[in-house]
Amino acid sequence: MRLSVAHSSTSRKGQIPAVIWWTDFLIIALWAQEMSGGLDFLSPGVLICLQSGQWLTALWMGALWVLVQEGGGNLVFGVSILFYAGMLIFFLLSKWLLEPENPLFIILFSLLLACWSWVVLSGAISFQELPPRTYSPWSWLAKQWAAYVIFWGVALLIYRRGGRNGRI
C-alpha cells in the first residue's frame, strides 16, 4: 500500500490550489496544537513535502514553522531548527531502510520523531535551566506519536486526493 503523493506536472480540474491547501493545513494544525495542549502538529506538513520530493517547499515551510513554533514557545530561539535538522537527517537515513510511501514508515518514523522531539526539548530545558517538566514522558510520547501518525496519515490522504501534487 502506498500513501504518498506522486508527481504530476498538470493540475486536474477540482484540485485544491496549493496555497489554499497549505493555508488550511496551517490553520488546522495551529488549532490542533492549541486544543491538544502543546503537541506538535506542524511537522507532518514538512514530511509530506519531503515524501513528495518537494525540497524547496519543505525549505520555506520549515522556516515558517520554525518561526511559528519559536514565537509561540518559551525557549531560546534555535530548538526548532535543531528539531527540523534532525528530522531531515532521520528522514534521509530512514529512506535507505524503509520505503517512505509505506504506512509502516509513517508509524515508525512518527515514533522516532516523537522521541527526538522529547530529547531536543528536554535538552533545551536543561540547558536553559528551566524547571523540568512534571508530567510523565511516556504519556506525552504516546500522545505525540498518535498525533503524528493520525495527522500525517490523514493529511497525506487528503493531499493525495485533493492537493495540487506540484510545487508551490
Add this chain to the structure above:
Amino acid sequence: MSPRFKRLVLFFFLPLFLYFSMYTWNWKTGYLDRLAALTGLELTGWVLAPGRWLQNNVDEFWSRYVYLVGVRQENEDLVLQVRELEQELGRISEKAKSADRLTSLLRFSPEPPWEMRGSRVIGQKLGPNAILETILVDVGLSHGVRLNDPVISPKGVVGRIAKPGLHFSSVVLLSDPSSRIPVMTSEGRVPAIVQGQGAGAFLEVKFIPRNDPVSPGEILLSSGLGGVFPKGIPVARVVEVTPADVSLFQRVYAEPLLALRYYEELLVLSRTDGFDAGQPVMSPAVNASSPEAPKADDKIPAATPASKPAATPAADTAPAPGTSVTRPSTPEPSTVTRHPVRKKP
C-alpha cells in the same frame, strides 16, 4: 585534505559551527527571539483570534438570548448584592479619603500611576516549545503592553507578560514554577515569596519565619516589592501551614484565588511613569527579547480610583493601616489539587 574529510567538514562541522554561533549570538542579543515574537506569535494570534471571537459570540448569543433559565432569580440576587455593595462602598470610600489625607500629611511618596486595559484570552499552550504555563492574550506592544506587565482578573493575580508581540502577548501564569511573586499576608503583614509548582499543584509560600503568624484561609496580597505588581492585589489563599521542625521557615502552601486557565477576559496593568520592571522570568536570551514598548496613542483611559488596585511605591514602606485592598468577596473554587510531594493528595 582528503575529499572525505572535506565532506565531513562541509556537511557536519560547518553547520554545527554556524548553528552554535547563531544560538549564542541570539542568546546575547535576543534578535531572533524578537523576530519570532513579531512573526510567529503574530501569525498564531491572527489564526486563533477569529475562531475565538466566533466562539465567544456564539457563547454570548446562547447565554443572552437562548439559555435564560434562572435569569430572573439571578437578577433579584444581583440587585440585593448591588445594594449591599453600595453601602460598603460608601463606608470604604470615606476610609479611603481619610487614608489619602493621612498619606499627604505624613508626606508619603505618591503612588505610581497604573493603567488598566482589557484583553481576551485566545490561546493556551501553543505548541511543543511552550514549556512554561502560558496563555495568549490579544494585546501587545501596539497597545502599550510591555514585558513583565502584571495580568490580573477581578479576583486576583493571573500572571505577567512573558513575551510581548505586536498585537498578541504570551502571559506566564502564577502557577508556573518560574513564577515568583513577593507577597504579604493580609492579617499579619508577613512578607513572603509565592512560587508556582506547575499546573494543578499548590503554590509554595517561601520564607515565612517559624514564629510569624500565618493561618489557613488567610489571603496573600502582592507586596509591591520589586515593582512588577502593584501593592495589595490578592494573589492566593493559604491552605496549609506546617510548623518548622529544624528549618528557620514554616512550610506554607497556598492556592490561587481563581482557576487560572478558565478565564476569558483579563486585565493588563501598565505603569505609566516609564518604570522598568526589570528582568523577566525566562531564560537570559528570551529576556533580552524585550524591546521597549512604544506608547500607544489610543490608550484606554486609566482606571478610576475605585476600580484601580491599590498601589504604593513598593519596597520598604510600612503598610499603611488604611490601605485599601481589593479582597475577593467570594473567591471561586480553584481547580488546584495537591501534589504528590506537596501536590495532589
